[in-house]
Ligand SMILES: Cc1ncc(C[n+]2csc(CCOP(=O)(O)OP(=O)(O)O)c2C)c(N)n1
């Protein structure tokens with residue numbers, strides 16, 4: 001194994017500029033040659049809640065946040081206001097320090113702003129420091145920032161101190177500041193940065209072991225989040241229309257797209273509600289523009305009827321579902337994988353939709369592109385499921401990864417010349433929904449094309465799009481629409497790159513199965529388990545509908561037992577798997593977590609040991625739950 | 633060169649071109665006011681010079697929503713209450729097409745009321761025809777948002793306890809820039825109003841009184857009616873918002889007292905359409921977006937063009 005990763009946590013009030021500071025910190029380390037991964041924790045309050053971002057830096061690729069962390073920069077909450085005793089949120093100022101201590105590893109470093117945080121207020125602080133061998137550096141970051149610039153530059157002071165303590169060259173930060181700050185802010189920031197480093201050098205004695213690892217990248221890297229990658233994928237597929245209504249965490253994709261679309265001559269619309277948002281995307285697509293919409297749980301529920309309309313009218317559209325903890329308003333800023341069944345089945349009638357759940361930022365790019373390709377090629381809605389975790393995590397990806405050909409293709413849309421060869425009625429209406437066509441996909445003219453007019457409706461309809469309740473017509477049209485899913489499954493199975501990802505020794509006896517954003521934690525868990533001598537591998541499933549029956553069956557055939565790990569309370573993916581495969585019930589047990597925090601690798605390691613190695617005996621320490629196999 | 637050559641094509645247009653060949657079994661009852669909407673709409677088309685291939689007729693669900701079964705053009709029969717969001721996006725995607733949305737009073741003022749308010753607010757360049765029969769026709773006669781207070785139906789056995797909605801006032805307050813009421817019994821006025829509404833560059837709302845002889849048997853057939861533009865009793869300045877508000881309030885109340893007032897109520901030709909507003913702030917391309925997908929020479933932008941800010 002390589003040297004210990006640096007896992008740096010910057011904690012403060014949610015108005016303290018934590019996001020931008022951590023982003024620059026991660027970028028600086030990425031540029032210096034390291035692999036980075038960020039994890040963000042925040043409450044759904046704008047001010048007064050405490051927040052943190054973790055930046056993990058390693059000399060090897062990182063897939064997940066780590067177990068715990070080893071460097072705390074506690075800024076103190078500069079927005080803490082309520083001084084009444086017994087106030088609901090208590091003493092906010094010290095929270096960025098107090099609330100983060102539990103997960104700080106032994107031998108870890110603490111830098112805190114002594115200008116805001118009074119250590120006397122923290123119960124048993126000295127004892128805990130001693131017990132855990134923590135290295136503590138009280139620094140009056142506030143005064144330092146005020147002296148050379150403004151109070152918000154406490155961030156920069158903290159970064160300067162961190163750099164000095166773990167051996168990061170200040171040049172990396174200087175460069176980033178020069179790129180993003182105007183001169184009047186740049187100069188004081190540079191001063192604060194250097195001054196903080198000098199204070200550490202001159203005023204403290206250090207004997208900690210933690211140091212930033214060293215590494216180099218062979219090519220230029222980009223620091224991107226799952227949301228960035230969804231947006232990039234959409235742009236590269238020629239998506240030029242988005243309609244939405246803000247809802248955490250979907251707002252991120254919506255915001256990113258709204259930033260780029262005007263720059264590329266596209267259109268972004270914030271509308272009255274999510275019913276409208278989905279309906280607008282359908283309207284734009286119908287009129288010849290590649291379009292998307294999306295939301296999170298509750299907003300996606302409102303899209304239910306338009307989603308069915310897209311299925312029935314065979315109108316291509318891509319929807320994003322950025323899950324968060326439910327039911328109802330749930331926990332708006334907390335990740336969960338509780339919307340699987342909602343996404344698969346919502347809307348009346350039998351569904352004909354395609355659903356992907358990418359596991360990483362890179363997969364979010366690839367699968368969003370695929371979602372557009374399939375939607376337009378097969379004329380149906382496709383849905384990309386992400387969650388608060390994937391959408392907010394930043395990771396380094398080679399910049400060249402995005403150097404691809406755009407694909408604005410609308411699928412089977414005829415030109416006016418081609419339209420002449422389509423069957424029309426005597427007056428000139430196109431037979432838009434013919435029974436017998438290749439792959440069940442008919443030509444789709446666009447309004448305004450000469451000779452292309454057609455009728456479409458959310459009612460069951462004839463080949464000419466007229467409303468019909470004729471039993472024979474009904475069965476034929478229904479089967480044609482549903483058959484597309486089998487054809488899509490075949491296409492996905494035959495593709496060179498499966499959307500499913502595998503990790504660990506092929507011949508392992510035990511399996512860990514995840515779906516969507518839990519991929520990274522499972523990968524790290526497998527590394528740990530294998531290092532401990534266990535015989536285990538992992539499968540992450542992204543294709544949820546149509547379900548990858550062949551791939552999952554093959555994986556399950558190859559193992560004795562498998563643990564399905566998912567962030568919800570009712571084992572929805574296990575249920576789907578058993579429904580789709582109809583067997584293997586006795587091989588599958590579940591590890592569930594639904595407390596608002598994603599699985600850390602250690603949670604999975606522990607669950608695996610309890611369930612697979614100890615036959616389900618023994619409780620789990622983490623806030624997880626084990627559901628034994630049905631055949632047990 | 634446009635990929636949509638139907639748009640702007642010149643040539644004789646005949647109302648009969650808008651009659652479909654394979655007309656399905658008629659689902660409208662004899663004497664239904666909906667026939668008059670169909671007829672006046674067909675007759676308006678030659679006057680505005682639009683051919684079937686450049687019109688997109690987007691409808692909701694209801695008896696009224698069947699309009700595009702009988703009207704030959706591009707047709708999208710959507711969901712109950714959702715014609716407007718589908719329609720206005722189509723217009724943004726391709727401002728060259730003539731977008732007409734239509735549906736019932738339940739569809740537009742009830743379940744789709746939020747979209748009505750917001751589409752009017754945005755002032756999209758399109759026509760919205762609301763078939764106002766003061767009842768839920770298709771679902772067999774339940775009271776609708778425009779049913780008079782006291783209207784009895786199987787789901788309101790003691791009569792509706794609410795006052796009806798005020799559709800014209802709602803349109804005005806929300807921002808519609810052309811507002812009129814017409815009636816099925818007055819097809820000539822209806823046609824003229826439709827022509828004006830189509831030619832108007834903004835959101836044109838037409839509250840179209842359509843009698844439903846099946847479920848509103850004792851209700852009036854909207855005769856006699858008064859055209860406020862033809863009557864000596866009224867002298868409305870169509871650009872005067874306050875006067876319009878007063879006239880609308882009078883008209884809405886009068887209907888339930890047996891006096892049918894119709895005509896134009898408000899016309900604001902100065903307010904830019906939403907598409908123009910979006911273009912003014914650089915958030916909508918000058919060339920219709922839909923054209924781009926047919927332009928083989930277009931250099932599509934890529935995410936890679938923006939990658940530098942992530943490195
Ligand atoms: C979401 C939804 N709710 C209810 C219905 C049932 N429904 C169909 S049409 C209609 C009302 C029709 O009244 P109106 O909109 O006034 O149209 P009309 O038939 O009078 O022309 C209702 C309630 C539906 N199709 N969808």
Ligand code: SF4
Nearest residue numbers: 660661664695769844
């Ligand atoms: S029920 Fe009423 S609105 Fe519907 S078609 Fe018959 S008469 Fe017309």
Ligand SMILES: [Mg+2]
Nearest residue numbers: 736737767769
């Ligand atoms: Mg009605």
